[in-house]
Amino acid sequence: MVKLLTGNELLRGDVLWWDGKGWSLSIADAVALEPAEGASILEREAAGERISDLALIDAEVVGGRFRPVKIRERIRGFGPTVRPDLAVAEQDWR
Amino acid sequence: MYQYDNIDQAVVDARVAEYRDQLERRLSGALDEDHFRPLRLKNGLYLQMHAYMLRVAIPYGTLSGQQMRMLGHVARRYDRGYGHFTTRQNIQYNWIRLHESADLLAELATVEMHAIQTSGNCIRNISSDQYAGAAVDEVEDPRPWAELLRQWSSFHPEFSYLPRKFKIAVIASDTDRAAMKLHDIGLQIVQRDGETGFRVYVGGGMGRTPIVAPVIREFLPAGDFLSYCEAILRVYNRYGRRDNIYKARIKILVHDLGAAEFARQVEEEHAHVKTLGLDAPEAEIARIRDFFAPPAFQTGLSDTLDRSDPDFALWPDFALWPDFALWVDRQVVAHKVPGYRIVNISLKPVGQIPGDASADQMDVLADLAERYSFDEIRVTHAQNLVLPHVRAADLKAVWEALNAAGLADANLDLATDIIACPGMDYCTLANARSIPVAQQLARLLAPRESELGELKIKVSGCINGCGHHHAGHIGILGVDRKGNENYQLLLGGSGAEDTSLAQILGPGFDEAGIVGAVERVTTAYLSLRADGERFLDTYRRLGAAPFKAAVYGAAVNGEAAHG
Amino acid sequence: MAEYFAIDDRALASLEPDVVIGPGEDVRVHADLGNHRVIGIDFPKWRDGRGYSSARMLREMGFAGDIRAIGDLTVDQLIFLKRSGFSSLAADRPMDPAAAQAALSRFPYVYQRAADSMAPAWALRHPAVSAVDE
Numbered sequence: 001m002v003k004l005l006t007g008n009e010l011l012r013g014d015v016l017w018w019d020g021k022g023w024s025l026s027i028a029d030a031v032a033l034e035p036a037e038g039a040s041i042l043e044r045e046a047a048g049e050r051i052s053d054l055a056l057i058d059a060e061v062v063g064g065r066f067r068p069v070k071i072r073e074r075i076r077g078f079g080p081t082v083r084p085d086l087a088v089a090e091q092d093w094r
Numbered sequence: 095m096y097q098y099d100n101i102d103q104a105v106v107d108a109r110v111a112e113y114r115d116q117l118e119r120r121l122s123g124a125l126d127e128d129h130f131r132p133l134r135l136k137n138g139l140y141l142q143m144h145a146y147m148l149r150v151a152i153p154y155g156t157l158s159g160q161q162m163r164m165l166g167h168v169a170r171r172y173d174r175g176y177g178h179f180t181t182r183q184n185i186q187y188n189w190i191r192l193h194e195s196a197d198l199l200a201e202l203a204t205v206e207m208h209a210i211q212t213s214g215n216c217i218r219n220i221s222s223d224q225y226a227g228a229a230v231d232e233v234e235d236p237r238p239w240a241e242l243l244r245q246w247s248s249f250h251p252e253f254s255y256l257p258r259k260f261k262i263a264v265i266a267s268d269t270d271r272a273a274m275k276l277h278d279i280g281l282q283i284v285q286r287d288g289e290t291g292f293r294v295y296v297g298g299g300m301g302r303t304p305i306v307a308p309v310i311r312e313f314l315p316a317g318d319f320l321s322y323c324e325a326i327l328r329v330y331n332r333y334g335r336r337d338n339i340y341k342a343r344i345k346i347l348v349h350d351l352g353a354a355e356f357a358r359q360v361e362e363e364h365a366h367v368k369t370l371g372l373d374a375p376e377a378e379i380a381r382i383r384d385f386f387a388p389p390a391f392q393t394g395l396s397d398t399l400d401r402s403d404p405d406f407a408l409w410p411d412f413a414l415w416p417d418f419a420l421w422v423d424r425q426v427v428a429h430k431v432p433g434y435r436i437v438n439i440s441l442k443p444v445g446q447i448p449g450d451a452s453a454d455q456m457d458v459l460a461d462l463a464e465r466y467s468f469d470e471i472r473v474t475h476a477q478n479l480v481l482p483h484v485r486a487a488d489l490k491a492v493w494e495a496l497n498a499a500g501l502a503d504a505n506l507d508l509a510t511d512i513i514a515c516p517g518m519d520y521c522t523l524a525n526a527r528s529i530p531v532a533q534q535l536a537r538l539l540a541p542r543e544s545e546l547g548e549l550k551i552k553v554s555g556c557i558n559g560c561g562h563h564h565a566g567h568i569g570i571l572g573v574d575r576k577g578n579e580n581y582q583l584l585l586g587g588s589g590a591e592d593t594s595l596a597q598i599l600g601p602g603f604d605e606a607g608i609v610g611a612v613e614r615v616t617t618a619y620l621s622l623r624a625d626g627e628r629f630l631d632t633y634r635r636l637g638a639a640p641f642k643a644a645v646y647g648a649a650v651n652g653e654a655a656h657g
Numbered sequence: 658m659a660e661y662f663a664i665d666d667r668a669l670a671s672l673e674p675d676v677v678i679g680p681g682e683d684v685r686v687h688a689d690l691g692n693h694r695v696i697g698i699d700f701p702k703w704r705d706g707r708g709y710s711s712a713r714m715l716r717e718m719g720f721a722g723d724i725r726a727i728g729d730l731t732v733d734q735l736i737f738l739k740r741s742g743f744s745s746l747a748a749d750r751p752m753d754p755a756a757a758q759a760a761l762s763r764f765p766y767v768y769q770r771a772a773d774s775m776a777p778a779w780a781l782r783h784p785a786v787s788a789v790d791e
Contacts, residue, residue, distance in 0.1 A: 010121075011192050013145035049126055052141055053522075070577055072518060075527075076143045080188075080519035082447055082529045086174060088144075101766045101778045108764045115759075116733070132703075133733055215704065245768040245778065251740035252713050252771065255706025320769075331710050332683075370717065372770050375786040378779040 002032035004059050004066060005041055006073070007051035015076055015088065016051065023051065026089055027066055027077050032059075067092070095156050095470060096241045096385045098206045105248070106203045109210055113137050114196035121193060136254075138212030139195055142522050146190040149212040150202060154222035154240040154264070155183030155473040159464035162471055164205045166456030172198045177456070179441060179449045181513060181562055182261070183221050183473040184212060188520055210248060215256045217247035217327075221263045223271045224474040227386060228482040230430045233283050234290065236266040238383040239319065242374060246320050253327045257334035258342035260327070261299075273475060273565055273589030275307045276300055278344045279326060290316045296326055296356065297348030300559040304595045305345045308353035310360060316379070318364070321372045325364035329356070388431075389468035389483060395433020397486065417502070418493050424504040426489060435486050437467070439479040439496060440503040440511065444536045447529050448514045449477030451501075458499040466492050475562075475589075476513055476550075478506070509539035509549040509616070513562055517555030517572060518579070524555035526572025526579035527605075534609045539616065546616055548628045552587075565589030567630045568615060569596040570608060581608035585615065585641060586633045599638055600646050611645045618644035660751045664735070664761070667744035669695050669723040677727060680707040684714050693722060698743070700728035709741040716742035716772040732760045742772030 004027070005018035016023040017030035018041060024030070033041070038056045045051050058069040068074045071093070079087040098106070116133045119125035125133075138149035150165070157165075165185055169177050172194055173187040180186055190198065202208055211218055220240040227235045243262060247253070253260075263274045266283040274280035280295035292314040298307030314322050330344045348356045412419040425438040439459070442448050451459070459479065463471040466488050467481040474480060484492055496502040505511045512535060515521070517528030532553050539546065552566030556573075563569030569584035580602040587596030603611055616629070618641055623632045633641065663670060674697030678684055690696060696715060698708040712724050725745045726738050732752050739761060770777045780787035 008141055008145075013141055013190075013192070015144060049123055052127055071579060072143075072524075075518060079144055080529075081527060082519050082533070086189075099782070101781065104765050105768070112760075112763050129731060129733075215706075248768050249736075249764070250769055250771075251737040252709045253706070254737050255704060255709065255734075328710055332707055336680075336705055336707075366717070370770065374777075374779040375783050377783040377786050381782065 001069070002059050002061065002066070003035055003038050003056045004030045004068070005033055005038050005045075005054065005056055006030075006076075007045065007054040010050045010052060013052075017077075018045075027068075027091065028089075030059075030066055032066075095158060095237075096153075096382060102206070102245075103203075106206070106208050106210075109137075109208065110196065110199045110203050113199060117192070117196050132214065134195075135213040136211060136216070137195075137199065138209035139190065139192075140213060142188070142520055143518075144520070145188060146192055146195070147520070148187045148190045148195065148198065148209060149180070150185050150187070150207060150209050151212050151219050152184050152207075152473050153244050154220055154226070154237050155224055155475075156226075156237065157463070157471050157473070158205075159460040159469050159471070161205050161207055162456055162460035162463060164202065164207065166453040166460065168198060168201065169453040169456065171201075176450055176452045178447075178516065179451065179473050179477050179479070181475050181477060181515070181560055182219050183224075183475055184219055185473070186516070188516075213259075214254075215258050215260075216254050217250065217256075217260045217262065219261075220244050220247070221261070221272055221277070221475060223265045223267065224472040224480045225271060225427075225436055225482065226266070226472075227388065228429050228431075228434070228436050229267060229269075229271075230428050231269055232266040232430075233285055234266055235383075235386045236264040236281075236283055238379060238386050239281070239283065239292075240264045241382050241385075242320070242379065243323065246323070246374075250327075253331055256327075256331055257336045258339070258344075260330070260344070262323075268591055270589070270591040270593070271474075273562065273593075274298075275593040276304075276562075276565060276589055277307065279323065280307050284313065286313050292316070292319065294322065294326075296360075297345040297353070298593075299343050299345040300562060300564040301343070302340045302557050303343075303346065303349075304559070304564040305349060306593045306595065307345070308348065310348075310353060310357045317373060317376070318368060320374060321368045321370070322360070322364050324367050324372050325360045328363055328367070329359050333359075389470075391431045391434060391483070392485070395485065395487070397432035415490075417497070417504075418490060421493055421502055421504040422489060424508070425506050429483065431483075433486055435484050435489060437481040437484045437489070437492060438474075438506045439481065439501050440505050441478050441501070442505055442511050442536070443500060443503045444505075444510050444540045445533050448512055448532050451479075455499050455501060458495060458501070462492060462495055476507075476511065478511070505543060507548050507550060509543045509546045509551060510536040512536055512551045512553060513566070514553040515555050515561035517553070517561075521555060523558055524572065525557075525574035526555050526581060528553040528555040528561055528570075528572055531570060531572075531581065531605060531608060534605075535612055538609060538613060542616065542620075545620065546629070548630075549616070550588075550630075551612070562589060563587070564595050565593075566596055567628070567633070568612060570612075573602065575602065579605060581605070583608060583611050583615075583645065585638060586630065588630060594634075597638060599642055614644045615641055660748055662735075662746045662748070662752065662754065662757050663744070664739050664746060665744045667721070667723050668725075670745070672723070674725055674727070678711060680705050680711075682711075684711045685718070690715065690718070690720055693720075695723040695725055695745075696720065697725045697727045697747075700726055700730055703729045703731070703734060709737060712738075712742040713772040732756045735760045736764060740767065740771040740773045740775065 019029040074093040078093040120130040294311040295307035472480040514532035518524035554561030554563040584596035675693035677697035
C-alpha cells in the first residue's frame, strides 16, 4: 500500500497526480510518498492556491501500476465510466 | 412566458459583473479558495470528480426556443457537447473551465438566463408543474406565482445564509406532477368561495430523513403570499439547526416542533411581518400574469384522437405507423384547449444516460418549440421534456423530427423511464454509480415494459437522494459498504398526490445483485397483481412480505444479499 | 485596508458596542436595547446567517442607532448586511474600502423590501399603488 498525492487543477478541474517534481495528468507518472512527506507537499501546494481538493490517497501496486484502493478514486482517475469516450486514459477502474 | 424588463436584466448583468470580479480575484490570487468557493457555489459552479460542473437555472422548468438553443451553444462552446436535465428542472454541464465561467454566464444573460442560487444554503430554483398553462385540471397557471417567488428569493438579504438549501414547489391542481409535498415549502393554488389562495405545506423532503410535508396553513389568501413565505423563512433561519448538516433542513425543525407549534410560530411572525409592506401589489401579480396569458390558440379544431372515427381525416393511418401510434398512446396527453395536445419527450432511450441531451438534440428541440409549441418547452422533475401546446394535426411532424433525433422513445412513466442522479460517475458526494444501474435495468425491463405498465424506478447514488429514490415505486439507493458500491432496494414510494415514502426491503446488493433483485420484484408483481393494478397498488395492497420472499426468500441464489 | 467599515451614516466609529448579541440569542427578549448607541451582532462563522434576521428585527423594533456586524465577514456579505439593517462592520479580516464601496453599489435594483431604504422592483414598477406609510 502506498500513498499518492492527487488534486484538481484550478482552471479546468483536471485530475492531477504528483509526479515528484510537479503535477501530471497521468497516474502512471505518480510517485509513492511517505505520509509525512506527502502531507508537507500537500500543505505547500494548498498554499499555492492553484490545486484544489488535494488529498493523499491509498493505492496498491498491481502489475507494476498504481491502482487506487477506493473505486471512487479509480473512477476519478478514469473519467465517467458511462462515457468512455471522455476517459482520461487507459485505466482499469473496476 | 416571463420576459425581463430593464430591472431584471440589470440585476442579472450586475450579478455577472460581480462574479467576473470575484473570479478575477481568485485567478490573481487575491481571493483564496476557501472564500471563493461559496461565491462560485452561489453561481452554481461545483468542482466535481473530473471537472467543474455548472448548474444553470431553468425557472419552473420553462424555456423558450431561443433559450434552448443557447443551452445547446453552451454545450458546444463551453462543454463537451451535451448537458444533463435534472430532477429540479435545471440543466447541468459537467466540463466547464473555470476561467471561461464568467463569459458563459454573460452569454446566458443575453437570453435571460443565469445560474443564480442553484447551489448554496439559500432558496433554490422554484419548481412547478410541467403541464402549467396546458393542463386540463389546473385551477390557474401556477407559474406567475413561481416567478414572483423567484424574484422575491433572489439575493434576499436575510435568507442568503440559511442552515441549508431551500426548495419550493408551486402547483395548481390536485394531481401533483411536481412532487410538491417533498419540498421544503409546497404550495398548491386552490379556490375558496371564488377567492384564489394557497394550501401551504412545509417540511417535506427526501435525503437522510425523508418526510412528507404536513399542511401548515389550509388557506392563505393571495395577498399574503410573500409575507407568509417571509415568515416561514425567518422562523427557519432563526431556529433551524446549524450544528449538524444532516439535521439542518426545515423538515427537521417542523418535525421536532410539531406541525401545530411550527404553524403557530409562523402565524405569530406573519402577524408582524405582514405590516411591513413586503407583499407585492395586485398590479405586480397582474403584470407577471400577463406574460403567461394563453398563446393565440386556433379555435374550431377537431379534437378527436379516436382512430376509429372515419371523419378524422387529419390522422395518418396508424396501422402504417405503429411506432407513431405507440408514441401517441404513451407520450401525448390531453390539453385544456380542443385540438391541442401536451407532448412528452423522453430523454430515457433504453441503455442511454437518463436526462442527457446532446447539443444537436437541443437545436432540434429549440426548432420544435418555436415551430410547433408557441415557442415553449418544459423540463420535468423526472428528467424529461414537454412541448406544452402542440396541435393534434402537427403530432406526426413532431414525432418524425423527434424520431430522427433519437428523442421519440415511448416510455413515459414506464419501467424504462428511470430517474437517475449523475452518481459516482460525476458527483463527489456519491457512494455508488447510479447511471449504469439505470441502464442495465432499462435493458432488462424493456421487453416487458408494456406488460409492467406504470412503474417509476428512481436511482440515487447517495443519501442526498437527488435521484428521488424515496419517491420511487422502486427506489434504489447507492451506499458505500467497506469501500465497495452497494445498493439498497426500497419499494412503495410515490411523488404524486398519493405521496408516500419507499421502504427498504432488506439487505443490500452489489451491482449485479440489485438488477437481479428488481427483476424478481417485477416478476412477483406480474404474478400477484389484480386486474388494472399498477405495481404501486399491488405493493400497497399486499405489503412488503411477498416481495421480500421473492427477492430474499430464494436464499440459495448465491447472487442475493450480501448482508 | 481596514477592519472597521462604516456602512451608512448611523455608524459610530468611535464607540464600542454596548452589547454584543450572539447568533443564537433572541433580540426580541433583550432589555433596554433602546438605551444603547451601538449594538453588536456576532458572526462567528460567515455561514451562520442568523445575524441578518437579528439586525432586521432590531430595525423593525425601531432601533435607530448603530448596528454593527462583527466577525467572519468579507466584502461579499456587505450588501446583505446593509440591506438587513447593519450600519457598520468590524471584520476579522481587513478589507479594501474601495472594494467595499464597489460591492455596496453593485446592484442597481433589489427584488424585496428589507431593512434598508431601497424600493423593491415591484414598487418601482407600480409607484402609484406601492406607497408605504412609514
